[in-house]
Amino acid sequence: MNTQPAAASGAALVLAQQRGLAADSNSLNQLNQLAGRDSRAAIRETARQFEALFMRELLKSMREATMSTGLMGDEAGGLGSQLLDEQWAVKLTGLPRGLGEMIERQLMQQTQGAQEPASAGPAAAHAPAAAVAARPPFATPSQAQASFVAQHRQAAQQVERESGIPASFMIGKAAHETGWGRSPIRNADGSDSFNLFGIKATPGWRGRVAEITTTEYVNGAPQRMVQRFRAYDNAVDAFRDYARLIGRSPRYAEVMQNLHSPHAFAREVQEAGYATDPRYAAKLERMINATLNVKRALG
Structure with missing residues (x-):
């Protein structure tokens, strides 16, 4: 043999x-x-x-x-x-x-997906309530998720028509920063700043400002510090300001070239330096996918 x-x-x-x-x-x-x-x-x-x-x-x-x-x-x-x-x-x-x-x-x-905090952005870092578990894709949406998407859908769709940025991408970003609306950035008097996207008040900003203690990553290590954030009159103004930032700044030119998928969008947003969290892109992608799941469930 x-x-x-x-x-x-x-x-x-x-x-x-x-x-x-x-x-x-x-x-x-x-x-x-x-x-x-x-x-x-x-x-x-x-x-x-x-x-x-x-x-x-x-x-x-x-x-x-x-x-x-x-x-x-x-x-x-x-x-x-x-x-x-x-x-x-x-x-x-x-x-x-x-x-x-x-x-x-x-x-x-x-x-x-079910083990990560829903947000590690600046709006979430200052309050324990922001540690909302992100749900895996196609999971049954929670009441908080459904309410948040329903609340902001009309404004996001309006700004999508104006800017071309998908409404779900913007709502997912807002959900990430605010823990599905449970931890918004507030003014000194406790009122809502309507800053849904964690946009900081740069020296050129001429509007109102909200100061909060948040977590930033310096050389990969988290540090607590006071930061100044933009304040708006309503949510529509916040969506428009975010769309202007992403759509008109040369810094985010690659982002606007990658609106075809949540993964590509989130990756380019992190590459452009939107946030200091080294795992920001993965977290944002999960929240956008969760938002898409909620929109399918709402019909």
Whole structure:
């Protein structure tokens, strides 16, 4: 009995695993169990493994669809092709903005969405009530979420028509900053400043100002400090001011080029330096997705 093909297949499996490709379902099951224990590293590895397996099967299908030339058409040639497919699958895995990142985001949303604070922005940092759990995509909206979206939908849609920025993106941003309206920035007399977006009062601002103690990240470390924020007469003015900031400032030019998805929008907002929180983009993306979920539920 010739055992060489079996031995060769075993060698191929070992080589594939050494190159970082989980070539059996048990390995993937183990990674999924780790992800279920809320390990970011395990989630990232699970996503990478799924991407690698997808690439391997894609290459295999492409190879099987081509005509054999007869060269190395024996079992050794088949093993060589298999090893080549494994190598290319690993090389094509982990590319920026690829399938692996999409899978990782989805797994993170499913396993960690209910464990993150809803907001870590300036409006939320000054009050414990802002620690509202962000719900995973497609979860049943809470009463607070539904009320917040219903309250601001008309103003957001009006400003969307004026600016082109999706209403859900703006409401999601406002929800992130205020903890679904539970922790608004207030004036010194306790009245609402209507600053839904955590926009600070820069030296060029000529309107009213609200001062609050908030959390800023300096070199990645959170620090409490007093900051000055803009104050408005109503929510519509706040939406318009936010749209002007994002739509007209050269600093946010890339943001306006990425209105096609919550992920791209949130990423570019963070890249432009809107907030100091190093995880701001991921949190904002979750809140926008939650807002879209609420809008679907409200009809």
